[in-house]
Amino acid sequence: MTQGSAEDSLIARYFKPLATDPGALGLVDDAAVLSSSGDDIVVTTDAIVEGVHYLATDPPDTIARKALRVNLSDLAAKGAAPAGFVLTLALRSKEDAWLRPFADALGEDTRTFACPLLGGDTVSTPGPQMISITAFGRVPNGRMVGRTGAKPGDRILVTGTIGDAALGLDVLTGGAAAAALASDPAAREALVSRYRVPQPRNVLAQAVREHASAAMDVSDGLAGDLTKLCAASGVSATVEVANVPLSAAAAGLIARNVVCVETLLAGGDDYEVLCTVPPAHSDALIAAGRAAGVVVTAIGTIVAGDERPRFLDGHGQELALTRLSYSHF
Amino acid sequence: MTQGSAEDSLIARYFKPLATDPGALGLVDDAAVLSSSGDDIVVTTDAIVEGVHYLATDPPDTIARKALRVNLSDLAAKGAAPAGFVLTLALRSKEDAWLRPFADALGEDTRTFACPLLGGDTVSTPGPQMISITAFGRVPNGRMVGRTGAKPGDRILVTGTIGDAALGLDVLTGGAAAAALASDPAAREALVSRYRVPQPRNVLAQAVREHASAAMDVSDGLAGDLTKLCAASGVSATVEVANVPLSAAAAGLIARNVVCVETLLAGGDDYEVLCTVPPAHSDALIAAGRAAGVVVTAIGTIVAGDERPRFLDGHGQELALTRLSYSHF
Structure with missing residues (x-):
């Protein structure tokens, strides 16, 4: 319908099925909501860059899983239950042959780890592809496991x-x-x-x-x-x-x-x-x-x-x- | 002290002063905490790519401000008060001449808009630089302003x-x-x-x-x-x-x-x-x-x-x- 909707139609086609949480608002908004629950929200962010954190020859399904899982791993270590994530995808091209297995594998992992897509941004880049994820977890108030509590004898x-x-x-x-x-x-x-x-x-x-x-x-x-x-x-x-x-x-x-x-x-x-x-x-x-x-x-x-x-x-x-x-x- | 700490020392030098919120944990953890407050957390994410969203000739201080402000703008439109942000910085080089004005301007904006740095990830890229920010805001429970409520006559x-x-x-x-x-x-x-x-x-x-x-x-x-x-x-x-x-x-x-x-x-x-x-x-x-x-x-x-x-x-x-x-x- 409009220019500018190239991104919207890409999101609708590939990523809307992953946005199962009501806070994702079906990806039609610029923002998502993490509802108040009395829990603290743990936030972690990790990006992976083609040629740096993964190989250009790695299959798109494994790239998707790696991008999410490196963040899930942070949540696990912090003692947090996954609550969702936002995805920034810097793409060189929009080939279905890459995006389809990428989105399908990411969708599988959202279900496996109960970590739905909440929102994101899709940008074009002339350089290496990059996937940046910010993931959210919940812990009871004040209960995130930090790095500073190790004691002699532990x-x-x-x-x-x-x-x-x-x-x-x-x-x-x-x-x-x-x-x-x-x-x-x-x-x-x-x-x-x-x-x-x-x-x-x-x-x-x-x-x-x-x-x-x-x-x-x-x-x-x-x-x-x-x-x-x-x-x-x-x-x-x-x-x-x-x-x-x-x-x-x-x-x-x-x-x-x-x-x-x-x-x-x-x-x-x-x-x-x-x-x-x-x-x-x-x-x-x-x-x-x-x-x-x-x-x-x-x-x-x-x-x-x-x-x-x-x-x-x-x-x-x-x-x-x-x-x-x-x-x- | 260690390899791998190149990123840590860069973060300590340039970005730790921006991490004034207790939830940032001084940037020594992989994760940050958004404390429970009874408010909903509004999440928005926007990335800017060199040569796409800003010009390679733009000064680093304006690039920093733009990266944060495009996200602050989303929070404003959602009726949310800024609560903080995480920053993913994909850098080609680590020149002080670029990072110093970038970090200083970003720091000024964190104070102007009361939106502290909570965490981030710094990665190297052989391609265009990219700044991806996920920003958080707070609204009273259920009060985020969406896109779906417009009524005839408004x-x-x-x-x-x-x-x-x-x-x-x-x-x-x-x-x-x-x-x-x-x-x-x-x-x-x-x-x-x-x-x-x-x-x-x-x-x-x-x-x-x-x-x-x-x-x-x-x-x-x-x-x-x-x-x-x-x-x-x-x-x-x-x-x-x-x-x-x-x-x-x-x-x-x-x-x-x-x-x-x-x-x-x-x-x-x-x-x-x-x-x-x-x-x-x-x-x-x-x-x-x-x-x-x-x-x-x-x-x-x-x-x-x-x-x-x-x-x-x-x-x-x-x-x-x-x-x-x-x-x-």
Whole structure:
């Protein structure tokens, strides 16, 4: 009907079915409403850029899932239940062949994680595509789990396995892992999937809220992220590297000296929950994980001090980590 | 201290001073908190892309203000008081010469509009820079002003003047207005300023909430935006084009046949409030504008029907608008 409605018709075609929350107003308004509920609203925002956070060759369905899930992972670590999200899509083209699988996969994830689309903005760019999401969660008043509450004596727990996504990226970019797994397509696929499609631990959000003294998601590398958490809490930490949970594929590559564990500790894109819990709560959180089908592993202990966390090998020797994080920046 | 902290130190240097709200947690967390207050949270998101929504030659301070103000304008039209925003910054470089004036101007606007920075994400891009903001406002429960409440008989009101920003862009890109105003630098500067630095009407948010039956901000052209509002409300409209408020510069360019009024009605980037009000409320909203120093002008009437709004000239003849909106897409 009008120029300017190119964006409107794109939104109606692809994204209106995802806007199931009444607060989205069917995407006909410029704004959405998060109704008052007595809960605090937790807000998190993460963008992914083509060629930086995902590969131009990644399928559109996995790009959609990654864009939402990196934000869902933040909500999980904060102990928040998803409430919805807004989406800014910077597109080079409007091809149905890209938008249709993107929107369908995003729609599936909105249902899987009960996190409806509330609104957004679609802009054209001559550059790399970019997906920026701001996601909202609810926690009871004053109950968001921060980074500043870790206390000496707290156990350090982490969900899932560490380093698989970094290995998946290595496979996709023809690194050492690709060569070493040339005859093992199942392992390659499992690692690539961990890079492309994070598995945010929202099922554990309530347990994190009930038990954790501090938490964050591991997105830039376990070593660097634990360092940030400790700095925010004014504490240090000791990690038993032998206890850091690894997938069979990752353990195999280490055993064959294809990669070293230091690389995995500093690898990005894990999207697991890293948290500290008072000792008396440790078993309860591990049990909550077991009940939810998520392995939760104790990897170390918070100690007093302001030094960088120490990562100890099986002989009690400190690993010299030359790199703590993966930096996109 | 760590790789990965390049982003952290950039945030600390430039953006932490803007994060004055306790819910921002000093920007040391991945998430922010909007505390429960019994109010509804209004959410809006708008991105601006270099070369699309602003010019690569625009100064960084005006880019910062535009990025925030296009979102503040949405909050104003929804009748919401600003509560804060999150910022996603996709940067090609981290030059202080760009970031310093950008952050300083953004900081000024956070104070001017009482809209603190709550969090964000900084990513690198090899492409055009992009600033994506999600802004939050508060309204009493159930009181957000939508687009769907316009009723036949309602007056159509608009704030400020229409078309100046489109003329400012024309000046900057060497169009007809640039040539016509070659000897009038003050007029050129006024129009350019309207393009680069919107003047969102947040001071009128409460009056809009008290009086308007429907409202939106004019961002893509008055004609197209009124068409959208009418479609959302299931009504039509009649606009007296002679009543559409124009600046002296714009009126002068029309009088000299440099541009036609149709161009201004379809021009983008006005960031004025367009609203419909029951006739008994019209004077009150106009008076509220006068008290706040914002001209509010009645330009037409909502009528029953589902035709496109009609724009009538001084002889009651309908203008044939070939274009209703400015489309970046």
